[in-house]
Amino acid sequence: MKHWLKPSSPSGLILIVVLMFGFGFALVPLYDVFCEVTGLNGKTKGAYQGDINALAANSDRTITVQFVANRNDNLPWGFYPEQEEIKLTVGERKQIHFSVNNSYNRAVVAQAIPSVSPPQAADYLNKIECFCFQRQPLAAGEAKQFPLVFFVDPALPEEISKLTLSYTLFDISERDASGVD
Amino acid sequence: MSAHAETMHHGPAKGFSRWILTTNHKDIGTLYLVFSLIMLFIGGTMAFVIRAELFQPGLQLVMPEFFNQMTTMHGLIMIFGAVMPAFVGLANWQVPLMIGAPDMALPRLNNFSFWILPFAFAMLLSTLFMPGGAPDFGWTFYAPLSTTYAPPSVTFFVFAVHMMGISSILGAINVIVTIFNMRAPGMKMMDLPLFVWSWLITAFLLIAVMPVLAAVVTMVLMDVHFGTSFFSAAGGGDPVLFQHVFWFFAHPEVYIMVLPAFGVISEIIPTFARKPLFGYRAMVLATVAIAFLSFIVWAHHMFTVGMPLAGELFFMYTTMLIAVPTGVKVFNWISTMFKGSMTFETPMLFAIAFIVLFTIGGLSGLMLAIAPADFQYHDTYFVVAHFHYVLVPGSVFGIIAAVYYWLPKWSGKMYDEKLGQWHFWLSFIGVNLTFFPMHFVGLAGMPRRIPDYALQFADFNMLTSLGAFLFGTTQLLFVYILIKTVRSGKKAEQLPWEGARGLEWSVPTPAPYHTFTTPPDLERK
Numbered sequence: 001m002k003h004w005l006k007p008s009s010p011s012g013l014i015l016i017v018v019l020m021f022g023f024g025f026a027l028v029p030l031y032d033v034f035c036e037v038t039g040l041n042g043k044t045k046g047a048y049q050g051d052i053n054a055l056a057a058n059s060d061r062t063i064t065v066q067f068v069a070n071r072n073d074n075l076p077w078g079f080y081p082e083q084e085e086i087k088l089t090v091g092e093r094k095q096i097h098f099s100v101n102n103s104y105n106r107a108v109v110a111q112a113i114p115s116v117s118p119p120q121a122a123d124y125l126n127k128i129e130c131f132c133f134q135r136q137p138l139a140a141g142e143a144k145q146f147p148l149v150f151f152v153d154p155a156l157p158e159e160i161s162k163l164t165l166s167y168t169l170f171d172i173s174e175r176d177a178s179g180v181d
Numbered sequence: 182m183s184a185h186a187e188t189m190h191h192g193p194a195k196g197f198s199r200w201i202l203t204t205n206h207k208d209i210g211t212l213y214l215v216f217s218l219i220m221l222f223i224g225g226t227m228a229f230v231i232r233a234e235l236f237q238p239g240l241q242l243v244m245p246e247f248f249n250q251m252t253t254m255h256g257l258i259m260i261f262g263a264v265m266p267a268f269v270g271l272a273n274w275q276v277p278l279m280i281g282a283p284d285m286a287l288p289r290l291n292n293f294s295f296w297i298l299p300f301a302f303a304m305l306l307s308t309l310f311m312p313g314g315a316p317d318f319g320w321t322f323y324a325p326l327s328t329t330y331a332p333p334s335v336t337f338f339v340f341a342v343h344m345m346g347i348s349s350i351l352g353a354i355n356v357i358v359t360i361f362n363m364r365a366p367g368m369k370m371m372d373l374p375l376f377v378w379s380w381l382i383t384a385f386l387l388i389a390v391m392p393v394l395a396a397v398v399t400m401v402l403m404d405v406h407f408g409t410s411f412f413s414a415a416g417g418g419d420p421v422l423f424q425h426v427f428w429f430f431a432h433p434e435v436y437i438m439v440l441p442a443f444g445v446i447s448e449i450i451p452t453f454a455r456k457p458l459f460g461y462r463a464m465v466l467a468t469v470a471i472a473f474l475s476f477i478v479w480a481h482h483m484f485t486v487g488m489p490l491a492g493e494l495f496f497m498y499t500t501m502l503i504a505v506p507t508g509v510k511v512f513n514w515i516s517t518m519f520k521g522s523m524t525f526e527t528p529m530l531f532a533i534a535f536i537v538l539f540t541i542g543g544l545s546g547l548m549l550a551i552a553p554a555d556f557q558y559h560d561t562y563f564v565v566a567h568f569h570y571v572l573v574p575g576s577v578f579g580i581i582a583a584v585y586y587w588l589p590k591w592s593g594k595m596y597d598e599k600l601g602q603w604h605f606w607l608s609f610i611g612v613n614l615t616f617f618p619m620h621f622v623g624l625a626g627m628p629r630r631i632p633d634y635a636l637q638f639a640d641f642n643m644l645t646s647l648g649a650f651l652f653g654t655t656q657l658l659f660v661y662i663l664i665k666t667v668r669s670g671k672k673a674e675q676l677p678w679e680g681a682r683g684l685e686w687s688v689p690t691p692a693p694y695h696t697f698t699t700p701p702d703l704e705r706k
Contacts, residue, residue, distance in 0.1 A: 007357070007385075008358065008362060009358065010287065010354055010358055013353075013354045013357060013358070013388055014354070016389065017350055017354075017388055017391075017392050018392070019392075020388070020389055020390070020391075020392035020393055021396050022396075023393065023396075024392060024394075024395070024397060024400075024429075024430075025396050025400070027422070027425065027426050028400075028411060028422065031422050040488075040489055072414075111415055111416075113414050168414065170415030172415050172416070
């Protein structure tokens, strides 16, 4: 080892400090990778990329999907699913709507963040279309129906018979004003 | 020859500039220790406010907002202002003396790393007078409390933490370089006194985790001011990520605050038991093992965030594993005392109290490590009792023991043994009266960081507050003892403790301004 790299020299020690500072930031992507690999955290993936028509809904295994709508910071907006719970067979395509209404008298930008429980089911809940894929601008007082099209992968582990898909709606107007006209 | 010797062996500069410009390890050690004593009283005053408010249920003295500022600032000041600088001060005084070096390896850096601290803490304390008040999100500054809901002073908090971090890192670099490169000829690593070994390991922990703290406060700063979303779910981040990064720093940090105390105790116990330390090699290995394990247990602070079962189990078992090397240390201290010719001067009393009370704190730590039980204990006063037992009769008693032990060599004067005994017993009673009832109210469900509480906790809280007032005022006696020693103490002997061994006792009393300008001859000893 070169003498200035040794952990007994000031320069070697400063190198450790710099590396550890970088490691602190590296924990951010590492955390996401870790959650993705292990399927922890209940984060769902983006839009389903596979061939939807190839999916045959020939299974008679039914599962229950519950929908939960939360508002971050107790926003005074209305936000709720049209049904709280549905039963469907695995592989079956389903569309439901979430209603939202902006009770502010100004335009806002909303963003919904999904989470699936139990987390190991997150990989099997595939969304073909979701309002959570984009930020959602809402005019003052506007009410809207947010669509969600999804199916549950037939490979869903046998022990799971019920899963919960929850959305938390955030007001991101300050963060991202570009959607407000 | 004599004229030459005079110019070579000059004393300290005159006047106040001595303290600003000094590069002498003894001066800087003294600066660190005095600074930490001042911080102890500032942080103690905040604890006083907290305990006065909690003396009775209901809101009497302060508003909840101010109460939160007090708990936050108390934690920050005690950790970064009192405990950590005190240990760096001890390292400055003792590491060169114990390894036979003339000074620290990087004396100018040493001066710089101390003088950052008064500015960092002046900035942190100034937030108390800012609109919106001081940081009020707890010393753990969890997002989003420290981002979305933070007072404007969070920016000053971030920069103060940056400065403290730089100071600690530079101090640690200095210690490591000194120990590796400036040992007396012939002193091998396994000849190092245990205080030096524990500081070496502590310094590596500091180097490894203080930059992670710097990273996490930088991310907080960016979330607050630059529109990033590291910890905001709305922008794709994750508040739980904050806890992971923070505890990756903060768990090793708790060992940073206790390993040097382990080293102090390992010096004091053999002296007053008049026996060599039992199991030196095992002690070194146990310290290394604790340091290693401290990196893989962090999530035991966050059992309740919704971790998967595998995670809970992993962090539970690794945490419990720490009890093994810690148990080795406690066993070895007790074995050192076994059949020794013990005397109980003040440093020894504090050292024995350290072993007993730190072990109580360790055992409540084991209870907290049980993941299913932690769901009950989480964020209650049981946690407060646990970490105060390891920090106050742990780290703080370790520091006080070290000061009593080495003060005769530093000052050339002997402290008043009778007053020292008073100081010990009042502190011992005060500390237990303060923190022991916290276990009970915690198990019964009293939450931490709340300025008010349910009526059934009233009696124990009053006891805790009385204990805290006793413990706090007793430390004024400590200051009196220190001043009395320096001003009018009896002259200390060359070897004030009969059983003391080690290079630091071979220099004259008081230790001259420059020591070991020629390396000691280890063969002759």
